[in-house]
Amino acid sequence: MENAANLSPKEAKRLGRKVKSRLLLAALVAMGVAFFGVTTREKNENALTQWTQAQAVPTVDIVQPERGVGSQDLTLPGNVEAWYQAPLYARVNGYVKMWYKDIGAKVKAGDLLADIDTPDLDQQYEQAKGELAKAQADETLAELTAKRWQAMRNTAAVSQQDADVKAGEYEASKAAVVAAKANVAKLAALESYKKIIAPFGGVVTARNVDVGALVNSTPTNSRLGEFASSGTPSPLFEIADLDELRIYVSVPQSFSAQISVGMNAELKLPQYPDRSFEAAVATTSNAISSRGRALLVELHRDNKDGVLQPGSFAEVHFKLPANQEVLRIPASALMFRRDRPEVATIGSDDKVVLKPIQVGRDLGTEVEVLSGLTTNDRVIRSPWDSISEGDKVHVAGGEPAPELSAR
Numbered sequence: 001m002e003n004a005a006n007l008s009p010k011e012a013k014r015l016g017r018k019v020k021s022r023l024l025l026a027a028l029v030a031m032g033v034a035f036f037g038v039t040t041r042e043k044n045e046n047a048l049t050q051w052t053q054a055q056a057v058p059t060v061d062i063v064q065p066e067r068g069v070g071s072q073d074l075t076l077p078g079n080v081e082a083w084y085q086a087p088l089y090a091r092v093n094g095y096v097k098m099w100y101k102d103i104g105a106k107v108k109a110g111d112l113l114a115d116i117d118t119p120d121l122d123q124q125y126e127q128a129k130g131e132l133a134k135a136q137a138d139e140t141l142a143e144l145t146a147k148r149w150q151a152m153r154n155t156a157a158v159s160q161q162d163a164d165v166k167a168g169e170y171e172a173s174k175a176a177v178v179a180a181k182a183n184v185a186k187l188a189a190l191e192s193y194k195k196i197i198a199p200f201g202g203v204v205t206a207r208n209v210d211v212g213a214l215v216n217s218t219p220t221n222s223r224l225g226e227f228a229s230s231g232t233p234s235p236l237f238e239i240a241d242l243d244e245l246r247i248y249v250s251v252p253q254s255f256s257a258q259i260s261v262g263m264n265a266e267l268k269l270p271q272y273p274d275r276s277f278e279a280a281v282a283t284t285s286n287a288i289s290s291r292g293r294a295l296l297v298e299l300h301r302d303n304k305d306g307v308l309q310p311g312s313f314a315e316v317h318f319k320l321p322a323n324q325e326v327l328r329i330p331a332s333a334l335m336f337r338r339d340r341p342e343v344a345t346i347g348s349d350d351k352v353v354l355k356p357i358q359v360g361r362d363l364g365t366e367v368e369v370l371s372g373l374t375t376n377d378r379v380i381r382s383p384w385d386s387i388s389e390g391d392k393v394h395v396a397g398g399e400p401a402p403e404l405s406a407r
Contacts, residue, residue, distance in 0.1 A: 059394045062346060062378045065327035065369060072258075072320040072361075078249035078267070078299075082242055082310035084200055087235030090215040091193040094118035101237070103207050107198040113237050114196040116215060121194075125187040132180035135173065142166075142173040198239055205310075206238035240310055245303045247279050249316045250294035254360075258320045259284065259297055266317040267301070269308070277301060277308065279316075326360060327369040332382045334359070334367060343373065344383040352380075352391040 099114040101107055146166040153163040209215065216233055247267065251259050259281060267277040278301070285296040299316070301308070335342045340356050347353045355377070360368030373379070380393070 057392050057394045059396050061381045061396045063381050065329050065373050074318040076249050076316050078247045078314045078316040080312040081246045082240035083244040084241040088237040089235050091217050092118050096209050096213045101204050105204045108201045111198040116194045128184045128187050132184050135176045135180040139173040139177045142170040146170040202239045202241035205240045208234045209236045245301050247299040249297050251297050253288050253293045256295040268315040328366045331367050333379050344380040346378040354389050
């Protein structure tokens with residue numbers, strides 16, 4: 001650089017302007033650098049804030065409720081019973097003279113199962129017949145006497161009162177004959193009970209007596225005409241008609257409207273693990289039991305092959321028609337708060353809306369929703385425990401959250 005002392009005034013002035021220009025340029029560069037640094041720092045801070053806020057908004061996976069669940073398989077316990085089943089009791093006192101049918105025997109209506117020896121009843125029967133004969137003889141004598149006295153009354157040989165007495169004795173003797181005949185008929189009916197007869201065709205399922213066993217007549221409730229509940233002896237035989245079977249099953253109230261007459265069902269029994277049997281709904285009780293809140297359903301099945309036995313337990317499988325009004329959602333979407341089930345849905349502003357629902361059946365990975373949702377709702381598949389109404393969320397697969405660029 002030239003020595004400033006050797007410069008002319010003109011050159012010195014030019015040099016001064018040059019130095020000032022450089023200083024001004026340096027100041028401008030410094031100010032530009034400072035402004036750029038401040039601006040960049042502020043931009044980075046804003047980006048960091050936005051990124052932090054975006055990362056704080058949870059990302060959720062959503063599903064929409066689907067309509068219908070297809071056919072439903074309803075499995076319930078059932079009881080298999082004979083078409084007809086009757087215990088046969090003794091109606092007379094005596095001893096078993098002989099029995100003719102053992103358990104497993106096939107019988108027809110009217111077949112003789114056993115004879116009962118009734119010496120006391122036989123004697124009462126003979127006595128009743130003798131009393132009837134005596135009453136009939138008394139009636140004949142009273143009739144003749146009444147006719148004679150009436151004839152004498154016509155000749156004034158006897159008084160009217162005496163004639164009326166004889167006529168009354170005749171009427172009394174006729175009533176005595178009627179009573180004696182009724183007693184004989186009653187004992188004759190009891191005599192018929194000495195023979196134990198099959199009331200219908202079927203199979204002997206129980207024999208509880210042997211030759212020589214003492215049997216007593218079954219006490220009955222005279223007012224109700226029913227067997228007494230206490231002191232009732234065991235039945236001598238039990239008969240069951242197995243050609244057709246009845247299956248009884250209690251259907252919960254929530255499914256009762258889906259059971260109809262004519263509907264088919266599948267039976268599975270423990271003794272036949274590899275087989276299933278068809279049965280059809282024949283009738284229902286048409287009333288919900290107040291005790292079990294269930295509908296009693298009766299199914300019928302032909303059993304002429306004799307494969308099924310009454311008294312068996314059966315699993316009854318109903319194929320219920322699909323209900324298109326029912327929605328289904330993943331079971332993971334359920335939340336239980338305030339003693340009621342809820343789901344978390346997303347509104348149009350991407351904020352959480354909690355909705356109470358009515359839950360139907362548990363289908364395993366899915367549940368039925370009877371009310372509270374529509375097919376247009378966006379349901380969060382797996383909501384977190386602390387989720388609240390109005391929470392901001394980000395939908396997975398939607399517009400991505402901003403990324404933080406490295407600077």
